[in-house]
Amino acid sequence: xxxxxxxxxxxxxxREPDRVPVFILTTMHGAKELGLTIRDYFSxxxxxxEGQLRLLKKYRGDCLCPAFxxxxxxxxxxxxxxxxxxxPPNAGAPVLNRAEEIDRLEPPRVTEAPGxxxxxxxxxxxxxxxxxxxxxxxxxxxxxxxxIMQMGFEPYLQLIDGQPERFARLMRVNQxxxxxxxxxxxxxxxxxxxxxxxxxxxxxxxxxxYLKTGHPIARETLARIHGPTAIHxxxxxxxxxxxxxxxxxxxxxxxxxxxxLAEWKAAVRGRLTVVxxxxxxxxxxxxxxxxxxxxxxxxxxxAPGGGFVLADNHGEIPWQVPDEVLLALREAVExxxxxxxxxxxxx
Amino acid sequence: xxxxxxxxxxxxxALDRPRIETLFQQALSHGRPMQVxxxxxxxxxxxxxxxxxxxxxxxxxxxxxxxxxxEIVSRVLPPMAPERKGQPRQAIVVLSDYHMLGKRxxxxxxxxxxxxxxxxxxxxxxxxxxxxxxxxxAILLISVLMLPAALKVREVRAxxxxxxxxxxIAVGGAPFLFDPALWRExxxxxxxxxxxxxxxxxxxxxxxxxx
Numbered sequence: 001x002x003x004x005x006x007x008x009x010x011x012x013x014x015r016e017p018d019r020v021p022v023f024i025l026t027t028m029h030g031a032k033e034l035g036l037t038i039r040d041y042f043s044x045x046x047x048x049x050e051g052q053l054r055l056l057k058k059y060r061g062d063c064l065c066p067a068f069x070x071x072x073x074x075x076x077x078x079x080x081x082x083x084x085x086x087x088p089p090n091a092g093a094p095v096l097n098r099a100e101e102i103d104r105l106e107p108p109r110v111t112e113a114p115g116x117x118x119x120x121x122x123x124x125x126x127x128x129x130x131x132x133x134x135x136x137x138x139x140x141x142x143x144x145x146x147x148i149m150q151m152g153f154e155p156y157l158q159l160i161d162g163q164p165e166r167f168a169r170l171m172r173v174n175q176x177x178x179x180x181x182x183x184x185x186x187x188x189x190x191x192x193x194x195x196x197x198x199x200x201x202x203x204x205x206x207x208x209x210y211l212k213t214g215h216p217i218a219r220e221t222l223a224r225i226h227g228p229t230a231i232h233x234x235x236x237x238x239x240x241x242x243x244x245x246x247x248x249x250x251x252x253x254x255x256x257x258x259x260x261l262a263e264w265k266a267a268v269r270g271r272l273t274v275v276x277x278x279x280x281x282x283x284x285x286x287x288x289x290x291x292x293x294x295x296x297x298x299x300x301x302x303a304p305g306g307g308f309v310l311a312d313n314h315g316e317i318p319w320q321v322p323d324e325v326l327l328a329l330r331e332a333v334e335x336x337x338x339x340x341x342x343x344x345x346x347x
Numbered sequence: 348x349x350x351x352x353x354x355x356x357x358x359x360x361a362l363d364r365p366r367i368e369t370l371f372q373q374a375l376s377h378g379r380p381m382q383v384x385x386x387x388x389x390x391x392x393x394x395x396x397x398x399x400x401x402x403x404x405x406x407x408x409x410x411x412x413x414x415x416x417x418e419i420v421s422r423v424l425p426p427m428a429p430e431r432k433g434q435p436r437q438a439i440v441v442l443s444d445y446h447m448l449g450k451r452x453x454x455x456x457x458x459x460x461x462x463x464x465x466x467x468x469x470x471x472x473x474x475x476x477x478x479x480x481x482x483x484x485a486i487l488l489i490s491v492l493m494l495p496a497a498l499k500v501r502e503v504r505a506x507x508x509x510x511x512x513x514x515x516i517a518v519g520g521a522p523f524l525f526d527p528a529l530w531r532e533x534x535x536x537x538x539x540x541x542x543x544x545x546x547x548x549x550x551x552x553x554x555x556x557x558x
Contacts, residue, residue, distance in 0.1 A: 082445065084495055086498075087493055087495035087496075088493070091445070153446070153447070153448040157410055161362075203399075203402065205407045206404065206405045235525070258402070279526070280525075281529075282525060284494075284526070285526070319495070320494060320495075
């Protein structure tokens with residue numbers, strides 16, 4: 001029997017496995033399974049391990065997604081996390097209130113951050129449970145995008161525009177942290193690292209600015225991460241920088257629902273695995289029939305030839321998406337995602 | 348002002364501040380400040396907003412452009428200037444969310460377009476309703492980034508309705524872009540895909556108003 005790991009590795013080698021791999025990226029749904037609040041769920045590694053294993057069994061996805069929440073990294077920098085009952089936790093007040101504070105900022109050590117160690121404990125426990133049968137996706141926020149939480153979006157845009165030296169220093173600090181954090185996850189048993197870099201999306205900055213900032217930072221950072229990475233622009237557009245993303249050395253790219261999967265596939269065929277791009281926000285109101293239609297359409301556009309993983313477009317399924325939809329989505333993959341995809345018209 | 352608008356837009360996209368200033372002064376030499384706002388600033392920001400919605404310019408450019416326009420317009424039309432469009436009373440808020448940039452951009456674009464808008468910062472639904480009542484706000488702009496926050500617009504609408512207040516609500520932010528049916532579901536009266544659309548919505552409501 002083909003394992004999820006074999007399926008994903010074959011797809012990422014740009015060949016067709018037995019069926020289209022599907023990543024059902026539910027970070028918070030485990031709390032529902034355990035009857036816990038989101039805050040309680042993330043407070044103990046054992047909860048997340050149990051939640052992820054139950055979700056794997058229930059949805060039969062092809063990966064484990066032990067990522068906690070983005071603000072976990074801010075906790076390492078001394079920040080606070082704000083929990084809500086029905087969505088992802090948010091980062092609290094910025095840890096950098098004035099640009100001058102960058103001059104004294106040092107990268108926190110992963111070993112000294114209780115939240116990060118809890119997340120590593122989850123990865124180790126999951127690896128022990130599933131062996132090499134299921135990929136475990138680690139995650140980091142890119143050094144370039146992290147300052148949105150560290151100092152707030154508006155002050156950060158002003159920093160990029162007007163203080164190049166401080167910006168460079170902040171990138172060096174964040175890069176050191178990001179590399180250590182990513183490699184710690186790989187050492188704990190993560191198969192690959194999702195590199196969340198929403199600011200690099202052309203939705204957020206023009207390509208010319210990306211080439212001077214997010215791009216070289218990604219190239220340098222990914223080169224220092226000891227495993228495969230997937231760049232995720234978190235629902236933002238990326239087609240205008242597709243070639244630049246290939247040049248970063250990443251193995252995969254998460255694609256926005258605002259863009260066409262077929263165009264992406266054509267742009268990076270054989271070079272990047274395309275991951276996406278089901279609309280997570282709209283998914284909340286899908287009927288099972290709609291879920292089937294969306295899955296079928298995505299497979300037809302991007303699955304032929306491998307190099308495709310079906311997933312949502314943000315890298316996190318909203319809390320509000322019901323089981324009925326996720327189960328229908330998974331069933332549709334079973335029905336329409338078996339290779340060879342004889343029902344798909346070849347161009 | 349078509350040619351001027353094109354040049355002005357190019358200067359804004361390139362963040363060429365001296366050129367922006369020159370073009371603005373050139374426009375002012377031919378018209379009253381409010382005329383320049385309506386014939387140069389508003390159409391330019393509309394074009395930029397549409398270009399962002401279709402993926403042709405980036406949020407950072409929109410942000411910088413909107414702040415620059417807000418600044419140059421405030422010099423000739425200070426806040427509370429009699430020519431500004433401040434009635435019926437309008438307010439903008441980030442509802443139950445921690446992502447402030449979208450509101451900042453809409454506020455700048457509104458102010459650069461000649462409107463006086465109360466800035467409520469970040470608020471939860473209950474406190475927001477009290478503030479709206481106290482200030483006799485008639486048009487409320489709500490900005491969010493996260494889906495749970497978008498769903499809270501429902502609470503605001505219900506509370507205003509329970510008090511019999513005919514406040515018009517326009518919403519904006521990522522969840523509404525990704526789910527075009529969401530704004531109606533939560534009881535909003537309109538949705539802006541970008542800041543310039545928010546201006547158009549409010550402009551229409553102001554014209555229709557009998558206040």
